[in-house]
Amino acid sequence: MSNLRVPTMAEMMMNGETPDILFWVGCSGSFDDRAKKITKAVVKILNHCGVKFAVLGAEESCTGDPAKRAGNEFTFQMQAMMNIQVLNGYEVKKIVTACPHCFNTLKNEYPELGGTYEVIHHTQLIQNLINEGKLTVEGGVFKGKKITFHDPCYLGRGNDVYEAPRELIQKLDAELVEMKRCKTNGLCCGAGGAQMFKEAEKGNKEVNVERTEDALEVKPNIIATGCPFCNTMMTDGVKHFEKEQEIQVLDVAELIANAVDL
Amino acid sequence: MSIVIFALLLAAGFGFFIWNVRLVRQNILLGIDVDRTDHLPERFKVMTLIALGQKKMFKRPVPALLHLVIYASFCITQIELIEIFVDGLIGSHRIFRPSLGGFYTFMISLIEVLSLLTFFVTIAFLWRRNILKVPRLSMKELAGWAKTDANLILIFELLLITFIFMMNGADEVLYRRGLSHAENLGDGSFGFAVSSFLGPKLFGGMSEHGLHIVERIGWWGHICMVFTFMNYLPYSKHFHILLAFPNTFYSNLWPKGRFTNLASVTKEVQLMMDPNADPFAAAPEGTDAAPSRFGARDVNDLTWKNLLDAYTCTECGRCTANCPANITGKLLSPRKIMMDTRDRLVEYGNNIRQHGKDYDDGKSLLSYITEEEIWACTSCNACTEACPVNIDPLSIIIDLRRYLVMEESKMPVELTGMLTNIENNGAPWQFSQADRINWRDE
Ligand code: SF4
Ligand code: SF4
Numbered sequence: 001m002s003n004l005r006v007p008t009m010a011e012m013m014m015n016g017e018t019p020d021i022l023f024w025v026g027c028s029g030s031f032d033d034r035a036k037k038i039t040k041a042v043v044k045i046l047n048h049c050g051v052k053f054a055v056l057g058a059e060e061s062c063t064g065d066p067a068k069r070a071g072n073e074f075t076f077q078m079q080a081m082m083n084i085q086v087l088n089g090y091e092v093k094k095i096v097t098a099c100p101h102c103f104n105t106l107k108n109e110y111p112e113l114g115g116t117y118e119v120i121h122h123t124q125l126i127q128n129l130i131n132e133g134k135l136t137v138e139g140g141v142f143k144g145k146k147i148t149f150h151d152p153c154y155l156g157r158g159n160d161v162y163e164a165p166r167e168l169i170q171k172l173d174a175e176l177v178e179m180k181r182c183k184t185n186g187l188c189c190g191a192g193g194a195q196m197f198k199e200a201e202k203g204n205k206e207v208n209v210e211r212t213e214d215a216l217e218v219k220p221n222i223i224a225t226g227c228p229f230c231n232t233m234m235t236d237g238v239k240h241f242e243k244e245q246e247i248q249v250l251d252v253a254e255l256i257a258n259a260v261d262l
Numbered sequence: 263m264s265i266v267i268f269a270l271l272l273a274a275g276f277g278f279f280i281w282n283v284r285l286v287r288q289n290i291l292l293g294i295d296v297d298r299t300d301h302l303p304e305r306f307k308v309m310t311l312i313a314l315g316q317k318k319m320f321k322r323p324v325p326a327l328l329h330l331v332i333y334a335s336f337c338i339t340q341i342e343l344i345e346i347f348v349d350g351l352i353g354s355h356r357i358f359r360p361s362l363g364g365f366y367t368f369m370i371s372l373i374e375v376l377s378l379l380t381f382f383v384t385i386a387f388l389w390r391r392n393i394l395k396v397p398r399l400s401m402k403e404l405a406g407w408a409k410t411d412a413n414l415i416l417i418f419e420l421l422l423i424t425f426i427f428m429m430n431g432a433d434e435v436l437y438r439r440g441l442s443h444a445e446n447l448g449d450g451s452f453g454f455a456v457s458s459f460l461g462p463k464l465f466g467g468m469s470e471h472g473l474h475i476v477e478r479i480g481w482w483g484h485i486c487m488v489f490t491f492m493n494y495l496p497y498s499k500h501f502h503i504l505l506a507f508p509n510t511f512y513s514n515l516w517p518k519g520r521f522t523n524l525a526s527v528t529k530e531v532q533l534m535m536d537p538n539a540d541p542f543a544a545a546p547e548g549t550d551a552a553p554s555r556f557g558a559r560d561v562n563d564l565t566w567k568n569l570l571d572a573y574t575c576t577e578c579g580r581c582t583a584n585c586p587a588n589i590t591g592k593l594l595s596p597r598k599i600m601m602d603t604r605d606r607l608v609e610y611g612n613n614i615r616q617h618g619k620d621y622d623d624g625k626s627l628l629s630y631i632t633e634e635e636i637w638a639c640t641s642c643n644a645c646t647e648a649c650p651v652n653i654d655p656l657s658i659i660i661d662l663r664r665y666l667v668m669e670e671s672k673m674p675v676e677l678t679g680m681l682t683n684i685e686n687n688g689a690p691w692q693f694s695q696a697d698r699i700n701w702r703d704e
Binding site: 003006008021025027029030033036039040052055056057058060061062064066067068069070073074075077078079081082104108109112113153154156157158160165185187188190191192193194195196197198199200201203204205207208209210211237255 | 303321372383435497516517518519520521523524527528531532534535554584586587589590593594634637638639640641642643645646647660662663664665666667668673674676678679680681682685687689690691695696697698699700701702704
C-alpha cells in the first residue's frame with residue numbers, strides 16, 4: 001500500500017482531465033526493484049509540488065533504446081511507432097523521465113518518426129520546480145555530506161546536461177566533489193549500448209569497477225546518479241569493494257525527496 | 263637550366279598531389295550520401311573553433327602547446343614558399359627583400375624562431391613516441407606502418423628545418439662577405455633572428471664555393487622536402503592538416519546521443535503497422551529501391567562522412583585512451599576502428615579501379631574489425647567527445663552491429679533474449695506489460 005497519487009492517462013481521460021506532463025517511467029523504473037524506489041521518489045516530489053501528471057501504465061512499452069543500440073533497428077522502430085501512436089493519441093506535449101536512455105530516445109529519435117514532444121530529465125524538472133518556488137530544499141540529512149555525481153553518458157555527453165543534477169546536489173548543503181573524470185570526460189558505468197543485458201567481452205576489469213574506483217578516490221559518503229542503469233552498476237561496484245556500509249548510491253531524486261522528508 | 267628543373271619539379275609536385283587527392287576524393291564518395299549542408303553558420307563556427315582554433319586539443323595542455331608550435335610554424339613557413347616559387351621560376355634570389363625591407367626581416371625571423379622551436383618540439387615528440395613510449399602512442403595497433411608513418415613525418419620535419427637553416431645560415435655568411443646572390447643593401451647582415459647568429463657559428467670558416475653549395479643544398483632541399491611532404495600526405499595520417507577543416511565543417515551537429523533512424527526500416531515498419539497497406543503494391547513511382555542491405559558490411563555501406571573521418575584520423579589515440587572498453591582491457595579501440603576503415607577503403611578503392619565496380623575480393627570491413635570489438639562498445643560517446651577533429655567511430659560500430667543483427671542474426675545470445683522480450687512483452691526483461699504499473703501499489 002502506498003499513498004502515492006499516480007493517475008494513468010486513461011484514468012485522467014475518463015475524468016475528463018488532461019495532465020500538464022507525462023511521467024515516462026521506463027522499463028527499469030517499472031520493473032527493477034531498486035529503480036522502482038527512484039520512480040517513487042520522483043512521484044513523491046511531483047505529488048508534493050502538486051504537479052498535474054500522469055503515467056501510461058500498461059500502455060507504456062520499452063522505448064526501444066536497447067534494441068537500437070544493439071543494432072536492431074526493426075525492433076526499435078516498431079516500439080517507437082507503437083509508443084508514438086499511444087502518445088499522439090493522448091495528445092501528449094511534454095514528457096519527463098528518470099531514465100537518460102528513455103530521455104535521449106524520446107527527445108532525439110522519436111521526432112523523425114512522428115513523435116515530437118518536449119522531453120526533460122527529472123533533474124531538470126526538479127530544478128524548474130525549485131526555480132518556480134514550488135519546491136524548497138534545505139540540507140537536512142545531507143548537510144556536510146560528501147557527494148560525488150556520476151554523469152550518465154546519455155544525459156551528459158549524449159545531451160549536454162551537466163548542471164541540473166549538480167545544482168540540485170548543491171541545494172543540499174552538501175559538499176559536491178568531482179571525480180577526476182567528470183562531465184564531458186566522465187567515464188561510462190559500463191551499462192550503455194545494450195551492455196546491461198549481456199556479459200562483457202574479455203578484458204582485465206569490469207567497467208563499473210574502474211568507474212567505482214574513480215568514485216572511491218574522492219572518498220564520498222554518497223555516489224549520486226541520474227540513471228537507473230548507472231545506479232545498478234555503481235551499486236554493484238561499491239559492493240565489489242565491500243564499501244556498501246560506508247557509501248550509498250542514490251539517485252538525485254532520492255536525495256531531494258529525502259531532504260524534503262517526503 | 264635550374265629554372266627548367268624547378269618548373270618541372272613544381273609541375274610534378276602539384277600534378278601528383280592533385281592526382282592523389284582525386285583518388286582520395288573518389289574513395290570518399292564511395293560512401294552513402296548524407297546531407298551535411300544545413301546550418302552553415304554553425305558549421306563555420308565549429309570549423310573555426312575546432313580545426314583552426316584547436317579547441318579540443320587543449321583538454322591536454324602540454325601536447326596541445328607543443329602541437330600548436332608545429333602547427334603555427336607549418337602555416338607561417340608556407341608564406342616563405344611564395345618567394346621560393348618566384349625565385350625558382352625567374353632565377354632571382356630573395357626577390358622580396360629589397361622592396362619589403364624591415365617587414366621581410368621580421369617575417370623570416372618569425373619563421374626562423376618558429377622553426378627552431380619546432381625543431382625541439384619535434385625531438386620531444388620523437389622522444390615521447392620512441393623512448394618514453396606514452397601508452398596512447400605505443401599501443402599494438404600502431405605497430406608497423408602506423409609507427410613508421412608517425413616517425414617519418416617527424417624526421418621530414420627535422421630535415422625541412424635543417425635545410426632552412428643551411429639555406430639562411432650559409433647565405434648570411436656569404437652576404438656578410440658581400441658574396442650573396444641577394445641584392446646587397448649595404449647593411450652588412452640579413453639580420454634574421456636565428457641565422458645571423460647560427461650561420462657564422464656553423465659555416466663561418468667555409469670557402470665561398472663551399473658556402474654556395476651549402477646554400478643551394480638548403481634551398482633545393484627545402485623545396486624538395488615541401489613537395490615530398492605534400493605528396494606524402496594523402497598516404498599518411500598527416501592528411502589531417504588539410505582534412506581537419508572539411509571534417510569539422512561537416513561535423514554531426516545533433517546531440518551526440520542521437521542515432522540515425524534507418525529510413526529503409528521506417529518504410530517496412532510503416533507497412534507492417536498499417537492494416538490497409540497492400541503488401542504486394544509496387545513501390546510508388548520515384549521512391550528509391552530499398553538499399554541492398556541494412557547496416558554496414560563493407561566501407562561502401564558507410565556514409566561519405568564516415569569515410570572522410572577515416573582519412574582525417576590522426577591516429578592520436580585520444581579516443582582509445584578514453585574508451586571504457588579499452589581502458590578495461592577489451593579488444594575494442596576506436597582508433598583501430600578508424601584505421602581499419604581507412605585501410606579497407608584504400609584496398610576497396612584500388613580493387614574497383616583495377617578490376618571494375620563489381621569485383622569481389624572476398625573481404626569486407628568485417629575482415630578487419632572483429633565481432634568481439636564491435637560488441638564491446640557501450641555507446642558512451644567518450645571517443646567522439648575526445649577526438650580533436652570530431653571523428654565519430656561510434657556510428658561505424660553501430661552500423662556494423664546493424665548489419666550483424668539484421669542481416670546475419672549474429673549477436674551475443676543474451677541480446678537475442680533481450681530483443682525477444684522487447685518484441686513479446688515490451689520490456690528487455692520477461693515481465694508482462696500489464697504489470698508495468700504494479701509498483702504504484704507495492
Ligand atoms: S562509444 Fe564505444 S568505442 Fe567510443 S569510447 Fe565509448 S565504448 Fe569506446
Ligand atoms: S579518431 Fe580522433 S581521437 Fe581517435 S585517433 Fe583518430 S584523430 Fe585521434
